[in-house]
Amino acid sequence: MKPLIIAISIVCATAAFADPARWQGEWPDTDFSLSSVRNWSEIRSGGPPKDGIPALSDPKFVRASAKSGLGATEPVITVELKGAQARAYPLRYLIWHEIVNDRIGHRPIAVTYCPLCNSGLVFDRRTEHGVLNFGVTGKLRNSDMVMYDRETESWWQQATGEAIVGQLTGTRLQALPIWLESWTEFRGRHPDGLVMAEPTLNRDYGRNPYRGYDTSRQPFLYDGEMPPYGIHPLERVVRVKDRAWPLTRLRTKGQISEAGITLRWVAGQASALDTSRIDKGRDVGSVRVTDGAGRDVVHDVMFAFAFHAFWPGGHWMLGN
Known part of the structure; x- marks a missing residue:
């Protein structure tokens, strides 16, 4: 078993049973009285604390034709929206950050990837409650990342795009039609497209x-x-x-x-x-x-x- 997995497993093996009262200190602004989760034991610690996996916001981009350092078959999440340049978000960055809050034209989006479920989805961040900005709770449900919005600190299920705990419980994000493909595929179709630049955080991307x-x-x-x-x-x-x-x-x-x-x-x-x-x-x-x-x-x-x-x-x- 690999070192990171060992560490995660130890944390989970020794963690206390899921109980909203135990989380209130870390999440004082989350309304745990509102939730669609019937069994709180489904939610467990993934190891890192709140924002221990740092989501990114407003990333920088470079032209695909000028980008170096990516392997030909490396996976990227491709976002092609009408009227905007195509963008590629390499998994080499998302595997460490899991969420990228971005904006394409007038549309705010959240690019998400949960490694434990291999789930890669992009959501429109606009809701009836306003534009939301997302971070990583450090919690998992059915091994899937639980996100949170910074505006109300409600918790969201990444795989479904639904708020499951807090003020916005029941609200759903609109998923956008995106796909995973190789860096070569993206660059071949969009040599003038944009690819996310390497973040400045200290990670072995x-x-x-x-x-x-x-x-x-x-x-x-x-x-x-x-x-x-x-x-x-x-x-x-x-x-x-x-x-x-x-x-x-x-x-x-x-x-x-x-x-x-x-x-x-x-x-x-x-x-x-x-x-x-x-x-x-x-x-x-x-x-x-x-x-x-x-x-x-x-x-x-x-x-x-x-x-x-x-x-x-x-x-x-x-x-x-």
């Missing part, structure tokens, strides 16, 4: 602190029910709403059209959660999901256990 995680026997910090049909808990699945397509099926087919959408897979993207260096990870390929009109569809390439945890009644698209 390019190193994977979760070495070997996505080939582990079981998820860390998760004790919920495992996926059905013999699906390995750490198998990647393509989630669209409450449906999940196993990546093994899509990889074999190359393209699948069903349920009103088309999923495509191409080789060439490295896993960020495999070897110690992200650019050396094994090839897991890139996924693009479109509707009947060819428009990009909101989706997430996450681990099977996380899909089952948050969508226990979801549909498994096995092709049988």
Whole structure:
């Protein structure tokens, strides 16, 4: 077991049972009387304290054609919004920070990545309660990052984009249609696009602190029910709403059209959660999901256990 995982496991093994009263000192402005969480034991410490994993805001960017230091197959989160230059957010940065608060044109966004669930989602930060800015609580639920907004200190589930604790409980963020692809793919389509510049914090960017995680026997910090049909808990699945397509099926087919959408897979993207260096990870390929009109569809390439945890009644698209 790797050093970071050992440290996290020790913290969790010795942590007290989840109890909002114990958290009130660290979170005096969070209203724990409002929550959609039925069982508080689902929320546990991930090890770091509040903001121990520092979210970023207003990152700097450089032209893709001028960017150096990224491996050809390194994964980036691609955001292409109408009327704006395409942007790439490398996982080599997100794996250490998990949230980037940014703005594209007039649209404030939150770029998020939870390594333990392999969930990469981008949300519009505008809500009926105003524009929110997000940080990392240091808490996990079903192994997924729990975010918080700095305005009300409500807690949010990253995988679903829903506030689960506090004043804004029940509020949902709008997810945007983005995708994970290799640095080569992004740069090839958008040589004049923008890529996030390396943050100035002292981190070993390019190193994977979760070495070997996505080939582990079981998820860390998760004790919920495992996926059905013999699906390995750490198998990647393509989630669209409450449906999940196993990546093994899509990889074999190359393209699948069903349920009103088309999923495509191409080789060439490295896993960020495999070897110690992200650019050396094994090839897991890139996924693009479109509707009947060819428009990009909101989706997430996450681990099977996380899909089952948050969508226990979801549909498994096995092709049988």
